[in-house]
Amino acid sequence: MSAAVDPSSDADADVDVDVAVVGGGAAGLAAAVALGRSLRSVVVVDAGEPRNAPAAHAFDVLGREGIGPLDLLAAGREEARGYGVRFLADRVVTADREVAGFRLGLLGGSGVRARRLLLATGLVDELPEVPGLRRWWGTGVLHCPFCHGYEVRGQHVGVLGSRPGSLHQVLLFRALTDRVTFFRQDLDVPPETAAQFRALGVEVVEGAVRGLTGEPGALRVDVGGAGVEVEALVVAPWFRARGEVFAQLGGELATNAVGEFVPVQPGGATSLPGVWAAGNVADPGAMVAAATGAGVLAGVALHGDLVQEDVGALVA
Incomplete structure (x- = not known):
């Protein structure tokens, strides 16, 4: 401790x-x-x-x-x-x-x-205004692949599309695990980036993220009333x-x-x-x-x- x-x-x-x-x-x-x-x-x-x-x-x-x-x-x-x-x-x-x-x-x-x-x-x-993010900030909710990426290597990592930098986060965390889900929300994804995501097998989920529940290792991302399970969620403050x-x-x-x-x-x-x-x-x-x-x-x-x-x- x-x-x-x-x-x-x-x-x-x-x-x-x-x-x-x-x-x-x-x-x-x-x-x-x-x-x-x-x-x-x-x-x-x-x-x-x-x-x-x-x-x-x-x-x-x-x-x-x-x-x-x-x-x-x-x-x-x-x-x-x-x-x-x-x-x-x-x-x-x-x-x-x-x-x-x-x-x-x-x-x-x-x-x-x-x-x-x-x-x-x-x-x-300053985190995106999604209920539940602050609770797990620094544990299950992360932003830096160099600070905490090794600890979630090989896990199912979600990336919240909140700022343009989120697109780069997808690529950085994809280098650490082959299971990356990108919650696009209303973030624009350039065609060349979308092509990179497809080549890397990144799943893209549409719809606004309404909240985060669960706990580190078993987080549930609420997207339009449906839940998507991830082990860690990456945000861009x-x-x-x-x-x-x-x-x-x-x-x-x-x-x-x-x-x-x-x-x-x-x-x-x-x-x-x-x-x-x-x-x-x-x-x-x-x-x-x-x-x-x-x-x-x-x-x-x-x-x-x-x-x-x-x-x-x-x-x-």
Whole structure:
């Protein structure tokens, strides 16, 4: 069983640090460790709502394959604390730019002043409006073939036609099993894609999906009053960035075919001076390992930026 996310805080009063990390997922913790190892003062503000909490395991994590997502975060917090990183179990509600950096107002009433900000707030998966999907999200209802596809290899997998990306999901999951059913709903299927489905033996079911019942391994998809049995159901969420802090500071989110995100340069710098972003808030498709790597790179870049500022102040 995965460990619960540690809700404890290391401080209750206002804090003043080099870098405030907003969000304590893989990207935020990796950045905090990199900054702590560079002797930077760091505080992580985390509301304890990791995106992958519904999943029992995290995969494609080198050396920690299959670890529980909350166990991974608990280990990361302890590593960061070992380098002097502090944690606040709270939520940022206001963000303002000051002469020396930024001030974050927290829901609990305290505040954080920081020279730099790293936004690692992640995203929210907005699922299609089908009753029953949310209940099994992360277990029997999936979206990523690389995160969970191996675990349903050889099984009867359904794919819900909700967004154009659903068509690509059919092909990716068909590589893992020869039993794929596509619930088209009103999604347009180009002729060349329909030909691919026929060649691969993908069954296409017409009609609106009205609900999902059963349990993982024995799900029942209600299509126009008739039930179709599958063992897992794949959906294509809309990835909505948790970009409130970025927007408060004057930033504008970008969108692509799968969702919205904070646009960044290599290393995580945003269009706002002093503000970096890493993980799913900046890259909706990043899995745990990719978010971790992005966090490390952002931490390195933040430290380098602070070094340049410190040296510049000495020679000014």
